[in-house]
Amino acid sequence: MSDIRLEKVTKNFGATEVIKGIDLAIDPGEFVVLVGPSGCGKSTLLNLIAGLETITGGDIYIGGKRVNDTPPRDRDIAMVFQSYALYPTKTVRNNITFGMVSRNIPKADQDAAVQEISTLLQIERLLSRKPGQLSGGQRQRVAMGRALVRKPDVFLFDEPLSNLDAKLRIEMRTEIKKLHQRLGKTIVYVTHDQIEAMTLASRIAVMDNGHIRQFADPATIYEDPVDLFVAGFMGSPPMNMIPGKIGAQDGQYVVSTSNPDEAPLDFPLPPALYERASAMDGRDVILGLRPEAIFAAGTELPGANRFIFERPVSVVEPTGPDTMILFHHAGLDVVARVRPEDSRPEGTLFSFEADMEKAKLFDAKTTLRI
Amino acid sequence: MSRKNLSGIVQQKGTQHVVMRTLLFLTLGVFCLYYLIPLIVMIATSLKSLEEIRAGSLLSLPQKVTFDAWTKAWSSACVGVRCDGLQPFFWNSVAMVVPAVTISTILGALNGYALTKWRFPGADIIFALILFGAFIPFQVILLPMARTLGVLGLAGTIPGLILVHVIYGLAFTTLFFRNFFIGVSSGIIQAAQIDGAGFFGIFFRIVLPMSLPAIVVTVIWQFTQIWNDFLFGIAFTVGDSNPVTVALNNVVNTSTGVKEYNVDMAAAIIAALPTLAVYVIAGAYFVRGLSAGAVKG
Numbered sequence: 001m002s003d004i005r006l007e008k009v010t011k012n013f014g015a016t017e018v019i020k021g022i023d024l025a026i027d028p029g030e031f032v033v034l035v036g037p038s039g040c041g042k043s044t045l046l047n048l049i050a051g052l053e054t055i056t057g058g059d060i061y062i063g064g065k066r067v068n069d070t071p072p073r074d075r076d077i078a079m080v081f082q083s084y085a086l087y088p089t090k091t092v093r094n095n096i097t098f099g100m101v102s103r104n105i106p107k108a109d110q111d112a113a114v115q116e117i118s119t120l121l122q123i124e125r126l127l128s129r130k131p132g133q134l135s136g137g138q139r140q141r142v143a144m145g146r147a148l149v150r151k152p153d154v155f156l157f158d159e160p161l162s163n164l165d166a167k168l169r170i171e172m173r174t175e176i177k178k179l180h181q182r183l184g185k186t187i188v189y190v191t192h193d194q195i196e197a198m199t200l201a202s203r204i205a206v207m208d209n210g211h212i213r214q215f216a217d218p219a220t221i222y223e224d225p226v227d228l229f230v231a232g233f234m235g236s237p238p239m240n241m242i243p244g245k246i247g248a249q250d251g252q253y254v255v256s257t258s259n260p261d262e263a264p265l266d267f268p269l270p271p272a273l274y275e276r277a278s279a280m281d282g283r284d285v286i287l288g289l290r291p292e293a294i295f296a297a298g299t300e301l302p303g304a305n306r307f308i309f310e311r312p313v314s315v316v317e318p319t320g321p322d323t324m325i326l327f328h329h330a331g332l333d334v335v336a337r338v339r340p341e342d343s344r345p346e347g348t349l350f351s352f353e354a355d356m357e358k359a360k361l362f363d364a365k366t367t368l369r370i
Numbered sequence: 371m372s373r374k375n376l377s378g379i380v381q382q383k384g385t386q387h388v389v390m391r392t393l394l395f396l397t398l399g400v401f402c403l404y405y406l407i408p409l410i411v412m413i414a415t416s417l418k419s420l421e422e423i424r425a426g427s428l429l430s431l432p433q434k435v436t437f438d439a440w441t442k443a444w445s446s447a448c449v450g451v452r453c454d455g456l457q458p459f460f461w462n463s464v465a466m467v468v469p470a471v472t473i474s475t476i477l478g479a480l481n482g483y484a485l486t487k488w489r490f491p492g493a494d495i496i497f498a499l500i501l502f503g504a505f506i507p508f509q510v511i512l513l514p515m516a517r518t519l520g521v522l523g524l525a526g527t528i529p530g531l532i533l534v535h536v537i538y539g540l541a542f543t544t545l546f547f548r549n550f551f552i553g554v555s556s557g558i559i560q561a562a563q564i565d566g567a568g569f570f571g572i573f574f575r576i577v578l579p580m581s582l583p584a585i586v587v588t589v590i591w592q593f594t595q596i597w598n599d600f601l602f603g604i605a606f607t608v609g610d611s612n613p614v615t616v617a618l619n620n621v622v623n624t625s626t627g628v629k630e631y632n633v634d635m636a637a638a639i640i641a642a643l644p645t646l647a648v649y650v651i652a653g654a655y656f657v658r659g660l661s662a663g664a665v666k667g
Contacts, residue, residue: 052560072564073564077564079561081560083557085557085558086558087561088558090576098576102562102565102567103566
């Protein structure tokens with residue numbers, strides 16, 4: 001098992017700076033997910049670790065060894081590509097053994113390794129087929145088999161599930177997690193799917209525009225985002241971000257939100273936030289409330305710091321287990337997650353309850369968490 | 371595949387449709403005949419005896435089929451002063467075309483692979499320059515090439531002609547392969563790199579087997595170009611090393627004796643047969659190769 005360390009890593013393509021100084025320390029056996037929107041540099045970062053791109057500045061260490069100038073074949077890594085990148089003219093067996101053939105590993109060892117991997121991934125029946133005769137899920141398995149068979153120290157996954165249909169994606173996601181639990185190897189996994197990131201990672205690195213915004217375990221990323229970007233990227237439907245102003249009212253701090261056509265709402269902040277709120281008194285802030293923090297009044301066990309308000313329902317979106325109710329406030333569509341039986345038709349006045357314990361405050365100017 | 375997809379499409383019915391269809395096939399038939407008549411005349415004439423040619427009309431079919439003209443064209447017609455038929459020159463052409471096609475195809479594949487999958491600074495400029503070679507008229511390079519062959523000591527020999535065709539063909543073969551490889555996923559190359567294969571390992575074990583359609587297109591193109599070439603053949607070879615195209619010209623344009631149309635026709639067909647055979651054998655791949663970018667690997 002190897003750790004991976006990136007120090008002040010930068011990468012330019014011509015005059016464009018794609019990776020803008022990244023420090024990252026990945027522990028041995030860890031499952032790290034790089035997540036971010038398209039073009040944030042996450043795949044480039046993975047290619048730098050793989051050695052498929054040349055680093056512009058900084059250092060990369062794998063297993064304590066500086067690998068800046070080491071070609072991919074000597075880095076003891078294996079990679080699974082988004083397009084699978086199977087060799088189309090070779091059978092599944094020869095796809096899997098190609099790496100061993102290139103490294104002159106004895107035939108008997110190759111056969112044993114193929115046997116072991118094909119059993120593990122349940123692809124024994126497919127060994128003599130060509131990639132063109134396989135379904136998407138089978139190709140995915142073969143691509144993983146090709147990576148696993150060499151037993152490298154580090155696995156790199158570049159959006160491996162994004163070409164699969166929704167159901168298969170969830171199945172393969174679970175399998176990848178099981179594989180990691182069984183093999184315990186270091187994994188770096190790139191995806192733009194925040195649910196994949198949440199379900200798989202031991203730690204998530206949220207990337208944006210060539211920087212890492214936050215690197216932490218999934219619960220921290222979700223519950224304790226450092227800024228509006230991380231808060232907005234993780235979670236589906238995304239967090240409601242209601243603009244307002246902090247003010248003091250009757251010894252309490254509230255976030256006053258309003259819109260010309262609507263009645264204002266003063267969201268009372270929980271006492272835990274008073275100290276930080278006092279420093280921002282009178283300033284513009286963004287109040288972050290995840291959809292599950294707003295529900296139908298009286299449908300959850302009572303708790304401290306609840307805020308009940310009424311708004312007409314504007315859109316109803318049933319998802320099955322929950323129903324999303326949208327209402328207009330402060331110039332945006334705010335999403336609330338209610339139980340299906342509490343749903344009401346569009347236009348009805350609805351009584352919402354917000355769990356202000358879960359509210360997050362962001363500085364409207366710097367977008368940083370307060 | 372496309373045939374199967376089309377058969378289910380609902381089509382128009384009715385009198386107007388029938389009339390239009392009849393017209394369509396009539397037109398197609400006329401064009402078909404127009405293209406086939408020269409070939410029919412050639413084959414028919416080559417199977418006639420000289421007397422029959424003089425007596426009958428150009429379009430009439432042979433009364434008595436005889437292969438004498440073919441035998442003569444192949445083994446005893448006079449090419450210049452030598453009367454061994456086309457045979458020795460036919461083998462000259464084979465000895466020239468096989469290495470010329472093989473070498474130019476392999477080098478073109480290597481060029482295309484390097485230009486698309488191992489990008490280096492200036493790759494686009496180099497490709498543009500190579501591409502420019504495809505537009506240089508044959509006549510322009512005759513003199514410099516003659517001088518080069520002279521310096522190399524290859525003037526008037528088959529190896530010299532092979533060299534000329536390889537160099538001239540590189541622009542086209544590079545273009546074909548470059549355009550084929552540009553559609554090949556770079557992920558495959560990256561995967562092979564991580565699997566530990568090098569530049570040539572990836573080329574011979576992964577890329578070349580994938581490029582069968584491009585190889586077939588290139589081979590057909592190069593074979594036809596080189597086999598049918600007359601200008602380089604007449605400019606850079608002498609007498610016994612002439613390719614079959616030059617020999618054919620010498621047979622047909624002979625100024626002595628009676629004009630033997632049947633022998634001329636048979637000789638022309640013999641000289642054209644190899645390219646015809648290549649089309650028939652590999653033609654299906656030719657069409658497939660041209661649309662290779664649209665087909666998933």
